[in-house]
Amino acid sequence: xxxxxxxxxxxxxxxxxxxxxxxxxxxxxxxxxxxxxxxxxxxxxxxxxxxxxxxxxxxxxxxxxxxxxxxxxxxxxxxxxxxxxxxxxxxxxxxxxxxxxxxxxxxxxxxxxxxxxxxxxxxxxxxxxxxxxxxxxxxxxxxxxxxxxxxxxxxxxxxxxxxxxxxxxxxxxxxxxxxxxxxxxxxxxxxxxxxxxxxxxxxxxxxxxxxxxxxxxxxxxxxxxxxxxxxxxxxxxxxxxxxxxxxxxxxxxxxxxxxxxxxxxxxxxxxxxxxxxxxxxxxxxxxxxxxxxxxxxxxxxxxxxxxxxxxxxxxxxxxxxxxxxxxxxxxxxxxxxxxxxxxxxxxxxxxxxxxxxxxxxxxxxxxxxxxxxxxxxxxxxxxxxxxxxxxxxxxxxxxxxxxxxxxxxxxxxxxxxxxxxxxxxxxxxxxxxxxxxxxxxxxxxxxxxxxxxxxxxxxxxxxxxxxxxxxxxxxxxxxxxxxxxxxxxxxxxxxxxxxxxxxxxxxxxxxxxxxxxxxxxxxxxx
Amino acid sequence: xxxxxxxxxxxxxxxxxxxxxxxxxxxxxxxxxxxxxxxxxxxxxxxxxxxxxxxxxxxxxxxxxxxxxxxxxxxxxxxxxxxxxxxxxxxxxxxxxxxxxxxxxxxxxxxxxxxxxxxxxxxxxxxxxxxxxxxxxxxxxxxxxxxxxxxxxxxxxxxxxxxxxxxxxxxxxxxxxxxxxxxxxxxxxxxxxxxxxxxxxxxxxxxxxxxxxxxxxxxxxxxxxxxxxxxxxxxxxxxxxxxxxxxxxxxxxxxxxxxxxxxxxxxxxxxxxxxxxx
Numbered sequence: 051x052x053x054x055x056x057x058x059x060x061x062x063x064x065x066x067x068x069x070x071x072x073x074x075x076x077x078x079x080x081x082x083x084x085x086x087x088x089x090x091x092x093x094x095x096x097x098x099x100x101x102x103x104x105x106x107x108x109x110x111x112x113x114x115x116x117x118x119x120x121x122x123x124x125x126x127x128x129x130x131x132x133x134x135x136x137x138x139x140x141x142x143x144x145x146x147x148x149x150x151x152x153x154x155x156x157x158x159x160x161x162x163x164x165x166x167x168x169x170x171x172x173x174x175x176x177x178x179x180x181x182x183x184x185x186x187x188x189x190x191x192x193x194x195x196x197x198x199x200x201x202x203x204x205x206x207x208x209x210x211x212x213x214x215x216x217x218x219x220x221x222x223x224x225x226x227x228x229x230x231x232x233x234x235x236x237x238x239x240x241x242x243x244x245x246x247x248x249x250x251x252x253x254x255x256x257x258x259x260x261x262x263x264x265x266x267x268x269x270x271x272x273x274x275x276x277x278x279x280x281x282x283x284x285x286x287x288x289x290x291x292x293x294x295x296x297x298x299x300x301x302x303x304x305x306x307x308x309x310x311x312x313x314x315x316x317x318x319x320x321x322x323x324x325x326x327x328x329x330x331x332x333x334x335x336x337x338x339x340x341x342x343x344x345x346x347x348x349x350x351x352x353x354x355x356x357x358x359x360x361x362x363x364x365x366x367x368x369x370x371x372x373x374x375x376x377x378x379x380x381x382x383x384x385x386x387x388x389x390x391x392x393x394x395x396x397x398x399x400x401x402x403x404x405x406x407x408x409x410x411x412x413x414x415x416x417x418x419x420x421x422x423x424x425x426x427x428x429x430x431x432x433x434x435x436x437x438x439x440x441x442x443x444x445x446x447x448x449x450x451x452x453x454x455x456x457x458x459x460x461x462x463x464x465x466x467x468x469x470x471x472x473x474x475x476x477x478x479x480x481x482x483x484x485x486x487x488x489x490x491x492x493x494x495x496x497x498x499x500x501x502x503x504x505x506x507x508x509x510x511x512x513x514x515x516x517x518x519x520x521x522x523x524x525x526x527x528x529x530x531x532x533x534x535x536x537x538x539x540x541x542x543x544x545x546x547x548x549x550x551x552x553x554x555x556x557x558x559x560x561x562x563x564x565x566x567x568x569x570x571x572x573x574x575x576x
Numbered sequence: 577x578x579x580x581x582x583x584x585x586x587x588x589x590x591x592x593x594x595x596x597x598x599x600x601x602x603x604x605x606x607x608x609x610x611x612x613x614x615x616x617x618x619x620x621x622x623x624x625x626x627x628x629x630x631x632x633x634x635x636x637x638x639x640x641x642x643x644x645x646x647x648x649x650x651x652x653x654x655x656x657x658x659x660x661x662x663x664x665x666x667x668x669x670x671x672x673x674x675x676x677x678x679x680x681x682x683x684x685x686x687x688x689x690x691x692x693x694x695x696x697x698x699x700x701x702x703x704x705x706x707x708x709x710x711x712x713x714x715x716x717x718x719x720x721x722x723x724x725x726x727x728x729x730x731x732x733x734x735x736x737x738x739x740x741x742x743x744x745x746x747x748x749x750x751x752x753x754x755x756x757x758x759x760x761x762x763x764x765x766x767x768x769x770x771x772x773x774x775x776x777x778x779x780x781x782x783x784x785x786x787x788x789x790x791x792x793x794x795x796x797x798x799x800x801x802x803x804x805x806x807x808x809x810x811x812x813x814x815x816x817x818x819x820x821x822x823x824x825x826x827x828x829x830x831x832x833x834x835x836x837x838x839x840x841x842x843x844x845x846x847x848x849x850x851x852x853x854x
Binding site: 306308312365366419424427428430431432434435438439445446447448 | 613615616617621622637638639710711793794797798808811812814815
């Protein structure tokens with residue numbers, strides 16, 4: 051049904067190449083030493099990932115701090131600071147066994163006390179996503195042995211094992227933070243973690259320099275001696291820095307989409323779209339359903355048919371995406387493609403409106419672009435012209451980033467764009483947009499469009515509370531069908547972030563959290 | 577020798593007039609030549625110029641016709657240029673005339689007010705004004721007018737100061753004409769030449785300011801304008817030069833034409849040059 055696009059082929063080829071290089075890497079023994087140059091864009095405000103979860107903070111901080119678990123590209127939980135875990139049959143008790151001989155960067159031993167402090171005190175206060183999970187589901191957090199942590203839940207939560215990733219659950223040193231004011235603790239400036247690299251120097255506006263942690267708990271690792279995160283504020287200069295070899299790695303978003311197409315063709319350069327499976331950002335239109343025309347689901351369906359999403363991905367976002375079929379990204383758990391489809395079909399869109407007896411000319415729609423740069427502006431213009439072809443009047447209302455967030459959080463919009471991370475399990479990153487109890491002012495990332503369907507609420511609740519995966523899968527499948535039929539949001543496409551690196555950098559992207567993963571297996575061939 | 581002959585002696589001014597005529601015709605005829613909105617995709621994206629005869633100037637990244645964009649952009653540029661200049665001239669002439677004619681405290685007060693505006697960099701102030709009042713065609717026009725009237729005020733004040741003490745003005749005072757009447761019927765007609773010349777150059781500046789604002793993304797998002805076209809296309813300069821070059825040439829030609837006309841008007845209206853050979 052969908053056209054096969056050159057860009058998708060190219061992306062697939064990139065994946066294949068990455069896989070092939072990985073295979074060779076296992077044959078050739080890793081080489082020790084060397085410095086890896088990367089870019090932190092924009093410069094992070096701090097490196098303390100427990101207090102700030104912006105992209106660049108996680109990218110740099112992920113080398114310093116670690117979490118209990120990490121997740122493969124298939125989203126299966128993998129050991130990090132926890133070496134094994136057991137879930138009781140009733141789904142109420144989670145027991146984690148920790149790695150041995152782990153030390154903080156300041157030499158103090160790491161133990162279960164740190165994990166209990168992190169979960170029960172630090173993140174409960176400082177981390178909104180963990181706070182919600184902890185208050186709703188967690189009954190007690192205890193450490194029966196120095197290398198064991200037990201979470202007892204009040205009721206089963208099928209997504210619980212997916213809540214221990216770096217951006218959701220970084221382990222914080224108790225001896226530095228217990229009893230302090232977390233936000234003003236001077237330790238925030240000199241981050242102490244358990245990760246493979248330690249902070250050596252942060253020259254503001256210039257670079258962040260990390261060096262090898264000699265006492266790292268994985269023997270013989272990391273391979274690299276140094277990491278440099280360069281700060282280069284101008285996008286064109288970042289592309290030039292990669293071309294010149296000043297940096298070896300470009301993360302998704304470091305350079306503009308059109309530069310990506312050019313840079314991946316350079317010799318000795320490889321690329322992959324892998325490493326974002328756990329985040330799986332999905333771009334959607336938010337249509338305010340508080341009033342006409344968007345309160346009528348047939349209008350929303352007509353608009354889905356009026357927009358050529360293939361065109362948007364190909365011509366606006368330079369092929370760096372995949373058309374979304376529904377609320378769940380295709381790389382995440384419980385995704386089903388078996389939902390109503392909305393192929394680009396203008397005559398059908400007009401017919402739906404005509405059959406519904408809706409006169410589009412009666413409505414003026416305020417379209418608020420997402421102020422994240424040129425490509426997003428082009429998308430607004432494209433969507434405007436497509437909706438105008440149905441007969442609606444559309445006015446573009448330009449806003450800055452603060453204004454966008456404010457208006458969306460106050461429900462003062464007709465139509466806008468948004469994208470959010472999905473965090474592996476729908477209960478963590480998806481359900482928030484559709485649950486009617488999440489229609490709350492103050493955040494741009496809730497159910498701001500006012501979608502209400504008690505059946506969907508019930509299905510999401512059922513799935514989140516399921517002990518067995520099959521029960522959850524069944525409920526999620528049914529929920530997806532309803533949500534897509536009612537066009538709760540106008541899903542546009544799944545973002546594909548491209549990681550570009552020189553071929554000499556090996557083992558760079560290994561898991562579903564990509565470059566945020568501890569780079570303890572990364573090495574540079576001579 | 578009459579005005580038109582004097583004007584026509586300046587060949588540059590004639591060329592300028594010809595170019596501006598084409599731009600004006602294009603602006604008026606835009607909806608007739610391009611009945612489809614310039615925002616509408618009409619062809620394949622990124623068609624180079626003259627690859628498809630239907631799109632002699634090519635298409636942009638969304639398949640919009642560059643030629644249509646140029647024609648509709650001319651409307652916005654001229655509209656903003658003329659109206660903002662008209663508003664600026666009205667403000668500038670009123671303030672300058674009052675200050676120059678009455679002098680004294682009125683002059684001090686009005687000139688300090690004018691200097692207040694003159695000390696703020698004009699473009700920066702236009703950016704701030706547009707950002708505060710949301711970018712719409714009205715707010716952009718007014719912002720440009722607000723930043724461009726002070727030179728007119730200073731000019732008119734100077735003219736009024738010198739003309740005020742002339743004998744024909746004193747004669748008007750003696751026969752009992754009122755202040756406003758003297759200002760409008762005696763002094764203003766004699767100061768009109770430099771005002772017209774300045775105003776013609778201000779139109780060009782206004783067009784440039786509007787283009788710069790649009791380039792920075794502070795244009796009216798519902799109006800196609802040349803500055804917007806360049807701003808949207810600049811990231812793809814390496815791949816699709818035609819998207820930024822044609823609107824750039826359009827701005828260049830229009831501003832050049834208006835400057836040439838301004839110079840021609842200056843020559844034609846300046847009594848000192850009346851004897852000059854072309």
